[in-house]
Amino acid sequence: MELLSDELLEDTYLAxxxxxxxxxxxxxxxxxxxxxxxxKTGASNFN
Incomplete structure:
Protein backbone atom coordinates (compact mmCIF):
# COMPACT_ATOMS: atom_id res chain seq x y z
CA MET A 1 0.00 0.00 0.00
CA GLU A 2 2.94 2.33 0.68
CA LEU A 3 3.82 2.22 -3.02
CA LEU A 4 0.70 4.19 -3.97
CA SER A 5 1.00 7.95 -4.02
CA ASP A 6 -1.58 9.88 -2.03
CA GLU A 7 -3.25 10.99 -5.26
CA LEU A 8 -3.42 7.46 -6.66
CA LEU A 9 -4.80 6.16 -3.36
CA GLU A 10 -7.57 8.79 -3.42
CA ASP A 11 -8.34 8.07 -7.08
CA THR A 12 -8.48 4.33 -6.37
CA TYR A 13 -10.81 4.90 -3.43
CA LEU A 14 -13.18 7.03 -5.52
CA ALA A 15 -13.13 4.50 -8.38
CA LYS A 40 -10.14 15.90 1.03
CA THR A 41 -12.17 13.28 -0.88
CA GLY A 42 -14.80 12.95 1.80
CA ALA A 43 -13.51 9.55 2.80
CA SER A 44 -15.37 9.70 6.09
CA ASN A 45 -18.63 9.17 4.19
CA PHE A 46 -18.01 5.42 3.95
CA ASN A 47 -18.77 3.37 7.07
Missing part, protein backbone atom coordinates in the same frame (compact mmCIF):
# COMPACT_ATOMS: atom_id res chain seq x y z
CA UNK A 16 -13.84 1.65 -5.96
CA UNK A 17 -16.89 3.53 -4.71
CA UNK A 18 -18.01 4.40 -8.24
CA UNK A 19 -17.73 0.81 -9.48
CA UNK A 20 -19.26 -0.61 -6.31
CA UNK A 21 -16.31 -2.87 -5.53
CA UNK A 22 -16.11 -5.10 -2.46
CA UNK A 23 -16.72 -3.37 0.86
CA UNK A 24 -13.60 -4.96 2.34
CA UNK A 25 -11.44 -3.46 -0.42
CA UNK A 26 -13.00 -0.02 0.03
CA UNK A 27 -12.55 -0.28 3.80
CA UNK A 28 -8.86 -1.19 3.32
CA UNK A 29 -8.34 1.88 1.14
CA UNK A 30 -10.20 4.05 3.63
CA UNK A 31 -8.06 2.83 6.52
CA UNK A 32 -4.91 3.68 4.60
CA UNK A 33 -6.28 7.12 3.76
CA UNK A 34 -7.07 7.75 7.41
CA UNK A 35 -3.58 6.54 8.36
CA UNK A 36 -2.14 9.09 5.95
CA UNK A 37 -4.62 11.71 7.18
CA UNK A 38 -6.12 12.21 3.72
CA UNK A 39 -9.59 13.66 4.04
Missing amino acids: AIQYNLEDDFIRMLLLEMKRRQLT
Whole structure:
Protein backbone atom coordinates (compact mmCIF):
# COMPACT_ATOMS: atom_id res chain seq x y z
CA MET A 1 0.00 0.00 0.00
CA GLU A 2 2.94 2.33 0.68
CA LEU A 3 3.82 2.22 -3.02
CA LEU A 4 0.70 4.19 -3.97
CA SER A 5 1.00 7.95 -4.02
CA ASP A 6 -1.58 9.88 -2.03
CA GLU A 7 -3.25 10.99 -5.26
CA LEU A 8 -3.42 7.46 -6.66
CA LEU A 9 -4.80 6.16 -3.36
CA GLU A 10 -7.57 8.79 -3.42
CA ASP A 11 -8.34 8.07 -7.08
CA THR A 12 -8.48 4.33 -6.37
CA TYR A 13 -10.81 4.90 -3.43
CA LEU A 14 -13.18 7.03 -5.52
CA ALA A 15 -13.13 4.50 -8.38
CA ALA A 16 -13.84 1.65 -5.96
CA ILE A 17 -16.89 3.53 -4.71
CA GLN A 18 -18.01 4.40 -8.24
CA TYR A 19 -17.73 0.81 -9.48
CA ASN A 20 -19.26 -0.61 -6.31
CA LEU A 21 -16.31 -2.87 -5.53
CA GLU A 22 -16.11 -5.10 -2.46
CA ASP A 23 -16.72 -3.37 0.86
CA ASP A 24 -13.60 -4.96 2.34
CA PHE A 25 -11.44 -3.46 -0.42
CA ILE A 26 -13.00 -0.02 0.03
CA ARG A 27 -12.55 -0.28 3.80
CA MET A 28 -8.86 -1.19 3.32
CA LEU A 29 -8.34 1.88 1.14
CA LEU A 30 -10.20 4.05 3.63
CA LEU A 31 -8.06 2.83 6.52
CA GLU A 32 -4.91 3.68 4.60
CA MET A 33 -6.28 7.12 3.76
CA LYS A 34 -7.07 7.75 7.41
CA ARG A 35 -3.58 6.54 8.36
CA ARG A 36 -2.14 9.09 5.95
CA GLN A 37 -4.62 11.71 7.18
CA LEU A 38 -6.12 12.21 3.72
CA THR A 39 -9.59 13.66 4.04
CA LYS A 40 -10.14 15.90 1.03
CA THR A 41 -12.17 13.28 -0.88
CA GLY A 42 -14.80 12.95 1.80
CA ALA A 43 -13.51 9.55 2.80
CA SER A 44 -15.37 9.70 6.09
CA ASN A 45 -18.63 9.17 4.19
CA PHE A 46 -18.01 5.42 3.95
CA ASN A 47 -18.77 3.37 7.07
